[in-house]
Amino acid sequence: MLFSLGRRVSRHRLFVLLVWAVLVVGGGALAGDAFDRTVSVADAPAGSESLRASDRLDALDPEGEIVTAVLRGEDFFSPTLRDSATAAMSSIRSLPGVAEVTDAYTAGGAIGDDGRSSLVVVELAVGLSGDEAVATASAVSGLLHGIDAPEVLVGGPLLAEEAFVDRATADAALGEGAAILVLVVLLTLALGSLRIAMIPVVAALAAIAPTLAALGLLARVVDVNEFAVNVVTILGLGLAVDYSLLVVLRLREERTADPTVPLDELIARTVAGAGRAVLVSGLAVTVALVGILALGDPLLSGMALGGAVVVVISTLAGLTLVPATLSLLHRALPSAEARTWARPWAGRAAREGVLVRSTRFAQRRPGVAAVAAAALLMLFAAPVASLALDDSDIRSLPAAAEERRAYEATTTGFTGIGIEPVTVVLDGTIRDAAVTGVLDRIAALPEVADADVVQGLPPEVTAVAFTPTGDSATGPAAQSLVHAVRGLDSPVPLEVTGPAASLIDTRDHLASRLPWALFIVAAASFALLFALTRSVVVPAKALVLAGLTVASTLGVLTAVFGWGWGAPLLGFEPTGTLDVTTPLLIGLLAFGLTMDYEVFLLARITERWRARDLFADPRSANAEAVRHGIARTGPVVTLAAVAICIVFLGFAFGELVAMKEIGVGMVVAVILDVTVVRGLLLPALMTLLGRANWWPGARSVPLVMPEGLPSLETASR
Secondary structure (H helix, E strand, O other), X not given: OHHHHHHHHHHOHHHHHHHHHHHHHHHHHHHHHHHHHOOOOOOOOOOOHHHHHHHHHHHHOOOOOEEEEEEEOOOOOOHHHHHHHHHHHHHHHOOOOEEEEEOOOXXXXXXXXXXXXEEEEEEEOXXXXXXXXXXXXXXXXXXXXXXXXXXXXXXXXXXXXXXXXXXXXXXXXXXXXXXXXXXXXXXXHHHOOHHHHHHHHHHHHHHHHHHHHHHHHHOOOOOOOOHHHHHHHHHHHHHHHHHHHHHHHHHHHHHHHOOOOOHHHHHHHHHHHHHHHHHHHHHHHHHHHHHHHHOOOHHHHHHHHHHHHHHHHHHHHHHHHHHHXXXXXXHHOOOOOOOEOOEOOOOOOOOOOHHHHHHHHHHHOHHHHHHHXXXXXXXXXXXXXXXXXXXXXXXXXXXXXXXXXXXXXXXXXXXOOOOOOEEEEEEOOOOXXXXXXXXXXXXXXXXXXXXXXXXXXXXXEEEEEEEEOOOOOOOHHHHHXXXXXXOOOOOOOEEXXXXXXXXXXXXXXXXXXXXXXXXXXXXXXXXXXXXXXXOOHHHHHHHHHHHHHHHHHHHHHHHHHHOOOOHHHHOOOOOOOEEOOHHHHHHHHHHHHHHHHHHHHHHHHHHHHHOOOOOOOHHHHHHHXXXXXXXXXXXXXXXXXXXXXXXXXXXXXXXXXXXXXXXXXXXXHHHHHHHHHHHHHHHHHHHHHHHHHHOOOXXXXXXXXXXXXXXXXXXXX
């Protein structure tokens, strides 16, 4: 099938390129819809107690978005400041979309503890659309910044969220732009031709454009978060480059093996040889993303949907767009030894690649290599035992961000205003003895620092905001308070909401869904690898190795971000935690990428094993197949790993801590997988297992060659 596909793509290359051109142009024209329709998703899972209670409060006493500002650096009673602030408040109240303004000059607002600051709280009208709320908040911010005060810090949840999204978008644009430039240079040096180097980059852009259009359509049906766009671009760039390199280097290999073969035949052999790995790899990564969908998290689901679409389109690009382009530009692809302007050092004695050298060592001393590599990975994984999870809050923004500084100035500079509370909602009037009894028991808990009755609710409902001790709305004290309240034997129905409750509900929800997600991913990956190798042992080993890679990656992340080891280099303030969704997102993405490289190598190893001399010693034939597969695929894996690390590094050095975690995590996963796992552990274990790798292979298994190629009878003993 793949052989026929390759032949047709070559023969109808202009038509294939035209179809892709239409997809890219159409996708580019509709891509803006993806950005316009993305929305912020709920902080807690659907149906959770914290979300139910929050929605109930919103329905009983609707409130608009809040903009806050701290005016500081000048004596509160300064005439100039008083006149300027009074005029600004009047202008803000006259803005369409503003519901209420509370300030210390005209409406009895809070004065700072130092007497040189005051707090402004602006509530926007209920019912504004997202764009209308942002526009109104921006107008309010402009008027506040016009106040004649030494320092005006404007923030609030809406503006903080917008700042987070804007910085994430800017980080992604800068990181991806720099990554593309570096990729072009790297691929030009490695492949020896600028035109050939552009093929993987063009394939990536061709995959991303229609995916963004599809994401815009998906956003009409389901909620898609803004960060799904980042996942689409990063996966599209990384995987499309991987698949393109696999096809390009396989074409060079096939042409070197038989320079006289006609072009259509050459492309057909290339697609038949590399296409199987591209197809299985694409399915493996898609399976990992489906596992994310199984978690049922509103933030991760949008990312998974977009990611799955871009993987499918990247796979199609690797099977059609890249071969069609190569059929036009194949003469521009120099041989491995050819010296070109981009590769003037070519033609000298070639050195063995890193993977080939490490494979030789692993096969000479397989026991030592396997034990040492496994011990190293487990050492890296050890910090996972101290992994702590939290929601990404205002601390994810850079310390210099105005929205973060406004929040910190509000929570530390005004008596009675602290971190977000744990809110308890009870059915019953506050004059009911049963209700007051429960509230008194909660107020007596050691984790409670303060309490305020929520105003504006119907008399049959009582809600009290309990400020937890500690300096974090989701810290240990706040979480302990949530658990304590939920564990009370209450005579009246109650529900708990707030940031700490949302974090606990999210964590518990993900923990309950995780086994199902892991089962789906493991079972599907096992089936794919079994279809590729016809072995039970090889897929089982691959799952174990992928698990080691993920565990060691999360261990390194815990040390870098949780323990703060990477703070000086990466420029962030450690909080002792990772974002609650980061380990799952990185774990499943890392699993998908490790399976990606596993498939690349196993496809060639299996191909060589099936084509072995039937009368050769099985152990020697197995060892030779491992060497051959890694030698032939090693350059692809190494170059692809370097390329994808360049892509992820753009995120690692961005401004947002959550994006840094993803970038660093994926770089660590790729490096560990390519060096320790693929370079040492895989060849060592396959050498130790010998013929057992291919159990329960049939006694005689013919190698099914693509149509048009001479058949080769093989067997597995």
